[in-house]
Amino acid sequence: MERILFQAPSKHTTYERIFGKQPIPRIKLAPNEHILLVQRQHWLLLLERMFFPCIALFLIVFLFNYLFSQNILGMIPYFTVIQFYVFLLSLAIAVLLEIYIFMDWYYAFYVITTKCLLHMHFFRIGGYYFDEVFLDQISQQEISRTSSNIIYDLLDIYDVAIYFSHIERPEPFVFHAPSNSAAIEDILEELTVEKINRGRR
Amino acid sequence: MWMWMQVLLELLFLVLFMFFGLIIFTMRRAASLSRLPIPPQLQVATFFTGILIFICLLSIFLL
Numbered sequence: 001m002e003r004i005l006f007q008a009p010s011k012h013t014t015y016e017r018i019f020g021k022q023p024i025p026r027i028k029l030a031p032n033e034h035i036l037l038v039q040r041q042h043w044l045l046l047l048e049r050m051f052f053p054c055i056a057l058f059l060i061v062f063l064f065n066y067l068f069s070q071n072i073l074g075m076i077p078y079f080t081v082i083q084f085y086v087f088l089l090s091l092a093i094a095v096l097l098e099i100y101i102f103m104d105w106y107y108a109f110y111v112i113t114t115k116c117l118l119h120m121h122f123f124r125i126g127g128y129y130f131d132e133v134f135l136d137q138i139s140q141q142e143i144s145r146t147s148s149n150i151i152y153d154l155l156d157i158y159d160v161a162i163y164f165s166h167i168e169r170p171e172p173f174v175f176h177a178p179s180n181s182a183a184i185e186d187i188l189e190e191l192t193v194e195k196i197n198r199g200r201r
Numbered sequence: 202m203w204m205w206m207q208v209l210l211e212l213l214f215l216v217l218f219m220f221f222g223l224i225i226f227t228m229r230r231a232a233s234l235s236r237l238p239i240p241p242q243l244q245v246a247t248f249f250t251g252i253l254i255f256i257c258l259l260s261i262f263l264l
Binding site: 023024025081085086088089091092093095103123124128 | 261
């Protein structure tokens with residue numbers, strides 16, 4: 001007796017029924033196309049990116065205050081005023097950088113539908129970035145899940161790369177540290193199995 | 202020396218203000234393209250940062 005490994009994704013419920021009323025970006029769908037998954041990058045990546053500018057600016061302010069306290073520039077009479085402005089300047093730079101980093105993360109999505117893989121990035125100065133792979137026209141060769149360092153490995157943060165056997169798309173489609181890489185891998189495997197089964201019929 | 206410092210600070214705040222404008226522009230366009238609202242906490246943070254930079258710009262100029 002043949003064992004059923006996966007249920008065909010086309011029979012799955014739509015994204016709204018799976019994930020509730022969580023806001024998702026505008027995606028144009030073809031007839032009979034359903035969204036299977038929408039993910040951002042892992043929140044730990046956001047924290048990591050937000051942490052370093054703060055530390056750098058803190059060091060700059062510290063160094064500036066130290067130089068002033070040593071009276072290297074001979075500006076002791078203006079010490080308080082300039083120190084105050086440098087503090088405000090570094091605070092403003094830090095907040096703006098944090099806003100930029102957050103928006104960069106917030107408006108970038110990985111989407112899997114029943115017919116394609118998408119990487120959308122809306123927070124860009126010149127237009128928006130859109131990488132789309134149509135699964136019907138391209139065959140997947142290999143799906144691999146790797147972590148970029150040992151800490152991510154411990155925290156289950158992986159990159160999922162899909163390699164294609166297609167001359168027009170030699171480079172892989174990579175989900176860089178998505179929030180749930182296991183779910184992505186599962187859905188991709190389901191899609192591949194469904195495609196193989198469709199080919200047999 | 203103080204005057205040069207004042208000019209330098211003024212220029213730095215001016216660059217920062219332009220960067221702020223660019224972020225606002227990109228943010229609004231990203232929101233309209235994706236139809237995802239900007240988080241309200243971020244709107245508040247952006248507003249107060251803008252006010253801070255603008256006050257700094259004016260106060261250095263008036264010093």
